[in-house]
Amino acid sequence: MAGKKSGLGRGLDALFPEKTVQSKPKTTVKTAKQTNTATPETKKSSQHENSNGERMMKLSMIEPNREQPRKKFDEDAIQELADSIKQYGVLQPLLVSDKKDYYEIVAGERRWRAAKLAGLKEVPVVVRELSTQEIVEISLIENIQREDLNPVEEAMAYKRLIDEFHMKQDEIAERVSKSRTAVTNSMRLLKLDARVQQMMVDEMISAGHARAILAIEDPEKQYTTAMKVFDEKLSVRETEKLVKTILTPQKRKDKVTNPAEDAIYESLEERMKGITGTRVFIHRKKNNKGKIEIEYYSRDDLDRIIDLFESIG
Numbered sequence: 001m002a003g004k005k006s007g008l009g010r011g012l013d014a015l016f017p018e019k020t021v022q023s024k025p026k027t028t029v030k031t032a033k034q035t036n037t038a039t040p041e042t043k044k045s046s047q048h049e050n051s052n053g054e055r056m057m058k059l060s061m062i063e064p065n066r067e068q069p070r071k072k073f074d075e076d077a078i079q080e081l082a083d084s085i086k087q088y089g090v091l092q093p094l095l096v097s098d099k100k101d102y103y104e105i106v107a108g109e110r111r112w113r114a115a116k117l118a119g120l121k122e123v124p125v126v127v128r129e130l131s132t133q134e135i136v137e138i139s140l141i142e143n144i145q146r147e148d149l150n151p152v153e154e155a156m157a158y159k160r161l162i163d164e165f166h167m168k169q170d171e172i173a174e175r176v177s178k179s180r181t182a183v184t185n186s187m188r189l190l191k192l193d194a195r196v197q198q199m200m201v202d203e204m205i206s207a208g209h210a211r212a213i214l215a216i217e218d219p220e221k222q223y224t225t226a227m228k229v230f231d232e233k234l235s236v237r238e239t240e241k242l243v244k245t246i247l248t249p250q251k252r253k254d255k256v257t258n259p260a261e262d263a264i265y266e267s268l269e270e271r272m273k274g275i276t277g278t279r280v281f282i283h284r285k286k287n288n289k290g291k292i293e294i295e296y297y298s299r300d301d302l303d304r305i306i307d308l309f310e311s312i313g
Contacts (some may be wrong), residue, residue, distance in 0.1 A: 053095050056122045063102050064109045065121045071114065072150060072201060077139070081114035083185065088114055093124040097135060103127065106135050107142040133165045137175050144176050151207040152197045155186045185211060193219035205229055209235040215243050224297040231299045276305055 007066070010072040013282050015272055094108030106128065107225060115123045124164045140149075149157070161167045169187075173180040189197065189210055205213075209229050216222050225246065229239050265282050272292070278301065281293040296302040
C-alpha cells in the first residue's frame with residue numbers, strides 16, 4: 001500500500017479516539033424512564049458517553065449498512081473473533097451513524113457480528129454525523145486496510161464512488177492510499193464475464209489470473225479459459241502464456257502452400273470438430289508428420305472426450 005496521505009486516506013485511526021476502549025465491560029447508565037424502544041429520547045438517555053467520545057450501546061439498536069462494500073464474510077474468521085471477544089472484550093469501538101430510529105454501522109460490522117455470536121448485549125461505539133459519500137468511503141477504507149474485500153467487492157465499491165458521487169479515479173486513489181493504476185486495474189475486473197467474477201469471489205482463481213484473462217474480449221472464451229486455469233491449477237505466469245496462445249494462434253510450421261491440400265486438412269479439422277464437439281487443430285510438419293490439438297472447456301468436457309475415444313477403441 002502506498003504511503004498514507006491526507007484526508008480519509010490517513011486511515012480509520014483519525015476517526016477514533018486515541019485511547020483504546022478498556023477490555024473490562026462497561027455498565028450502561030440507566031435512567032428511570034429507560035425502555036427497550038430505540039426512540040431518540042431513550043437512545044440518548046440510555047448511553048453514557050465518556051471523555052473520548054465512546055459510549056456503550058445495545059446491539060439491538062445497531063444495524064449493518066446494507067450498502068457497504070463487503071458482502072461476503074468468512075464465518076471461521078468471525079468465530080475466531082468472537083472467541084477473542086469473549087476473552088478480551090471489544091477492543092475497538094464501532095463507528096456508527098445516527099439514523100433516528102436506529103444506529104447504522106459505518107465501520108466495524110465484523111466486530112458487530114462477532115459480538116452477537118459471543119453473546120454480548122452491548123458494544124462500545126463512536127457516533128459520527130456523516131454524509132452518504134463519507135460512509136461509503138470510510139467503509140471502503142476500513143475493508144481495504146484490513147484486506148477484507150474480495151477483488152470484485154473492491155471494484156464495485158470504486159464504481160459506486162464514481163457513478164453515485166462522480167469522483168475521479170485519482171480522487172479515489174488518494175482517499176484509499178492506493179495508486180491510480182491500482183484503482184484502474186481493480187475496476188477493469190468488472191469487464192470480465194459474470195461467471196469469471198464469481199470464480200474470483202469463490203476464490204477459484206485470483207485477481208492475478210483474472211487480469212491475465214482480461215486480454216480476451218469474448219465472454220465465453222473468458223469463462224472457458226478461467227475454467228481451464230482452475231481445473232489445471234495454472235499459475236498466473238502459466239495463465240498469461242495460455243492467454244497469449246489463445247490470442248495468437250500457433251502458426252503452422254512449414255505450411256504446405258498447396259491450396260488443395262490445405263482444404264483437405266481444414267476439412268479433416270471440421271470433421272474431427274463434429275466428432276469431439278470442440279475445436280481441433282492439425283499441425284503439419286515435414287515428411288507427413290504432425291500433431292492433433294483438441295481443446296476442452298471443462299473437466300466434464302475432458303472426461304466426455306476421453307469416454308468418446310475409449311468407446312471407439
